[in-house]
Amino acid sequence: MADSDGEYVEDMSDDELVGSRGAAAVDSNYGTRSKGGRGGKEKGDAKKGKGGGGRKAAWEDIQRSWEDVVEAADGSLISGASLEAEKRRRLLRDTTPVQRGIIRHLMLVLDMSFSMAEKDLLPNRYRLTLDYAIDFVREYFEQNPISQLGVVGMRDGIAVRISDMSGNPTEHIEKLEGWREKEEPQGNPSLQNALEMCRGALFHTPTHGTREVLIVHGSRFSSDPGEIDDTIASLISDRIRVSVIGLSAQVALCAEICSRTNGGETDKYTVALHEQNFRDLLLAATTPPITHASEQKSASLIMMGFPSRTVASADHISLCACHHRPTREGYACARCNTKVCRLPSECPVCGLTLVLSTHLARSYHHLFPLRTWVEVSWADAVKSVACFACQNPFPAVPKGAIKPKEKSKANSSASAVPETKGLKGVSESGRYACPACGQHFCIECDVYSHEILHNCPGCQSDTRGQGGVEAANGTAMDIDS
Structure with a gap:
């Protein structure tokens, strides 16, 4: 057992290994290194050619093939489609046009207490939160260019103002980078102090804009100086919505704050599962909230x-x-x-x-989002050989993938608009069709059109006199007008 324990020594040459264990270790016939008498020389020569670097352990080359497998709608497993499935998962959301507030006033509250020093999210919660907060600021002003943002921190039982309410993303990013490099998490968080500071910053904002507070809470408690129920009542009277992203266990207080300030909605309090999920939850807040029926007022002009x-x-x-x-x-x-x-x-x-x-x-696209594109089966994949937007070739239709009945059906409906019912996620043919114009696109163009362009290249390129295709929001539209 002692011999097997010393088989792997990191960053140690074969000469040093022989000197430490003796020549018998090289000439033995039962150890894993015993069969490497010649191999030891070959490894030593290879090491000299590489500048003497250490060998890589066998477990470092493990290929986790199960991570590239996703389940299709029929229960079958598709290999190598995890990345495409993740992209489609972000796009499969409700695209029904609803009334939203495009002029937003948001306060971002970051937990900077000692709980953020935990390393369950690498490198730790504090640095990851500040890195994602910088990405959030950039995406927030990209999606909401006429909105305002402020940043507040919670540490030492008080609320610290990191940046004032403004519409300049550069100022917020500079302040966040300074805190990331110079400060460390310490003390206890205080939700009441942070909410009171946010309420003071949002109290004088115009009534035609939304008032929101987004909290990244990494602790399981709150050190408050008074009764937080009074603060919640003040938030409700001032029409301030609160959303919380938790980094630890669920906290009943956070769920109550989100439910009472959002009219009973329970989806405003979420807990991150891992780093990528944390990023998705944070960037999802860049979409303006839906206007409640009680908040809808008569149209007013804004100068x-x-x-x-x-x-x-x-x-x-x-x-x-x-x-x-x-x-x-x-x-x-x-x-x-x-x-x-x-x-x-x-x-x-x-x-x-x-x-x-x-x-x-750029703010207008939230009101009329681009409809989700549908998956294209192998029977309908014969209509296209390349992406309509980027002209990258599609995978060839394999033999036997199309049944005779499906082939005749596909030929008879060559110009039909694809159905939008039964969206299942990943397309087996790698093609995605716009429900309005029927053109086929790849997954990269699908993501780019929905997250950045917010328009369908096929619908925008239609040059027929009537406009002929249905607009992305489901209404008839004259392109020439």
């Missing part, structure tokens, strides 16, 4: 300005009114001609909201 871009010469550098920094380029307010350096923003002088037309267009 906005579309400023013009100005570029000064090198001899005429001026200060921007938003940051008081010398700049050459900027945007002139449409009302008072005040110079600001970034858009969207609010004019510091007259208070007018300054945006570009592209900002409104």
Whole structure:
């Protein structure tokens, strides 16, 4: 047993192994290294050629083939489709057009207590949360360019303001990176103090926008100075919604806060299972919430300005009114001609909201999301040989995959629009069809069209005079108009 315990010595050459165990270890006939008398020389020569690096253990080359297997709708197993299944899982969601608030005011609350030093999420909860928070800020302003965001931390039993409410993602990212590099988690969290600070920041926001609080809570308790039920009642009266993402066990207090501030909805409190699930839950909050029936009001006009871009010469550098920094380029307010350096923003002088037309267009896609594309069977896969968007070739139809009845049915309905019922996830043919135009696309174009482009390339390329195809939101649309 003692001989087998010393078989694997990391970063030790064969000469050192012989010197430590004696020549008998090389000449023995029962150890695993005994048959490597010649192998030891070959390994030593190979090591010299590689600069003397250590050998790799056998368990480091294990291929987990079961992780690449997913279950199809009929119960069969499909190998090598886990990545495609994960992409489709993110896209298979309800795309019914509903009323949402596209002007959002969100406070992001991060737990920075000693519980965030746990390493169940690598490298630890604290650093992973700050890394994902930076990604969240970028995605939030990409999906909601005319919205506002603020960041608050919980540590030492108090609430710490990391960044003020603003529409500039660069400021938030700089503050988060500073906390990630210089600070460490410590103390106890306090949900009441964090919620009171968020309520003070959201109390004066306009009524036409949403008021939201997103909390990343890694502890199983809260150190509060008073009665938190009074804080919850104040949040309800101020129409502030609270969502919580837990990193440990479920906490009854967090579930009660989310349920009472969201009109009884129970899906606003979730617990992350692993790193990828944590990221998905966090980025899912970039979609604006659905407007409740009690919150729906008559349409009101919001005054906005579309400023013009100005570029000064090198001899005429001026200060921007938003940051008081010398700049050459900027945007002139449409009302008072005040110079600001970034858009969207609010004019510091007259208070007018300054945006570009592209900002409104990017916010509009939440109201009419692109419909989910359907899977294409092998019987319908004969219609296409390459992706309509990127022109990458599709997998060839295997022999025997199409039955005679299905083949005749496919030929008779060559121009039919695919059915949208029974979405099952991964397509066996690697093709996905738009329900409106019927064109076939690959999984990469499917993800790009739904998450970034928010338009169907097939529908947008239709040049018929009537517009001929149904729009992505399910209504007839004249493309030429």
